[in-house]
Amino acid sequence: MKSGIMEVPDMFVVTKADLGDMAAKAVADLEGALSLRLHPGDWDARVLQVSTLDPRLGIGPLIAALDAHEHWLKTQGLRDLNRRDQMKSWGRTNLLLHIGRDGLAALSEKSLRHLDSETPFQSFINCGLRCSFKAVKRLLPQIRGWPYG
Known part of the structure; x- marks a missing residue:
């Protein structure tokens, strides 16, 4: 299977990050696209990698990023x-x-x-x-x- 992309509002999650080059290319493509955004004062959209095989790329950082995004949404009303x-x-x-x-x-x-x-x-x-x-x-x-x- 190749690396997939799951879009969460204001956040991008590249799954199967353990696949190496394919996942790295997906991350680079997303980060490149995000560098062109028109409203840089808005939420700083993040590109995250997750993998069930690599403990360094587990679900913990994704949960922390989702919590941070919810906090930002609350504080901005x-x-x-x-x-x-x-x-x-x-x-x-x-x-x-x-x-x-x-x-x-x-x-x-x-x-x-x-x-x-x-x-x-x-x-x-x-x-x-x-x-x-x-x-x-x-x-x-x-x-x-x-x-x-």
Whole structure:
């Protein structure tokens, strides 16, 4: 197996660091890319190496770096802000993924019989989903950042 890269926000972890040259090249490439960053006053992104075979490259330094990053996020007031933004994003995505599934689940068994004889769009209209779509249209603009609201 070749060396892999696991990206953690503001941190890069090169796994299988015991593979020698391949891992060293991955580290050098990442460090080179990080030297070009546009906002040098931000968190000093780190490139770490880990290996299960080399005790010097164990999980300890990774845990210490993750703890240091969390401390920096807290002191900058970014941890809670980032979590709130992520929860909003997950909520938006979750809502969009479930509208169709939950809409179909809401159909009665009698309504589902229409699906065999009509086009799907006509069946939705005949099953009363027009009202459900209106409700969704009213709800989506209330979600901050929704592009159609």
